[in-house]
Structure formats: C-alpha cells, structure tokens
Amino acid sequence: MVVDVELSDAAVDRLFRALADATRRDIVRRTLAGGASVSELATAYDMSWAAVQKHVAVLEGAELVTKEARGRERIVRGIPQQIQRAQALLDSYEQIWRGRVQRLDALFAEEDN
Template sequence: MVELESPELTPVFHALGDATRRRMLRELAGGERTVGQLAQPFAISLAAASKHIKVLENAGLIRREVRGRTHICRLDPGPLANAQEWLSFYERFWTGRLDVLDRLLREEDARKSQDPNRGDVQ
C-alpha cells in the first residue's frame, strides 16, 4: 500500500504536472524513443527536451540509455502505479459521495412522483 504521505510521489506528480512531459510519456508508452524523437512534436530544442526528460528521470518514470551519441529513453511505469494507488483513495471517496447524492436524488424523485400536488412551488 502506498502511504498518503509518500515522499516519492512528489516528483511523480511534479513531472505529470506538465503537458509536454505527459505527452512524452504517452509517446514512450508506444516504445523507446530518442531525445530527438521526443522533442520533435513540440518544436523545442534538444536542450529543452533534455530538461523535461531529466525531470521524468528524477521521478523514476523513464530510463535513459546512452548508445554512442544517441540517448534512448524508455518508460518505467512503476511510479505511475504508485500514483494510481494514491489517487484510488480519492476515487473511492468521490464514488461514495456521488452514490449518496444519487440515492438522495432518487428518493426525492420518488417522493415527488407519489405526491403530484407537491411540485416545486415555494
């Protein structure tokens, strides 16, 4: 179980907080990519792409391997599973709250259909 105060989640959520990095992760889900391939859709420099990649590496979301002069990146989904586990706590919370709201609205609808004179007159 992932603790709600897990310090290793902070860099993961920081990394996921940027749209460029999220798109890079999506690209890497399809297989390994070079830094140049990751930079290409954004029209950013290799230096800027490398900074984004470093944030993803620090969060443990990707691994980079150097082959000669080429840097190959691949997704490491482990930290995403930890983040999902953390988020599932809130999913259960909101599901429970929405279930209560649904029940209350159904009860109100049932009362209104049993008493047609009740209406919404104030």
C-alpha cells in the same frame, strides 16, 4: 497485480509534478508506446533541444522514465510501474471517499517515508 512500493512525500510530489506539464505527459505517452531517443523526442516539440532534455530529466527524477545508453543515443523508456503507483495513490483517495478507510492515520502512514 500489486503495486505497493512506498513512496516518500517528496517522491509523490515529484511524480505528480512531473505529470503536471503537457509536454512531459506527451513524452510519457510516446515512451510508453515505445522507446525514443532524446533527439527524436526533441524534433516533436516546438522548443529547444535543451528544453526537451530538461523535461526528460524531470521525468527521470520522478522515475517515470529511464534512459538507456545505446551508442551515442540515449533511449528513453516510460516506466509503467510508476504510473501504476500514481493510480494506487489515487485509489486510496477514492477509498477514503467511499468510507472504506476506518483509521485515517493508516493511510497517512502509507505515504510517510
């Protein structure tokens, strides 16, 4: 299973940034396990509805989640491929460590645009 879609620096920034918040990680977990409406999610956290909605928007921007309209609800679903891309990035760091990367610039290129 190859997950090799090139991500821009900015996209990688957004990806890790989105994961750098416990509430957002929790939303990712729940929506990977199964879709949930924004208001369903909102009931789970001790903050305003708008705050949860913002977190979902951040996750959308990082492409960790999609929203699908169903009636008046928006069903939020986690995108496993994006998790896999994050894994692929971390893998490349591990490979550097293991000395498996001869040309370091090859790796740099991987992340450019």
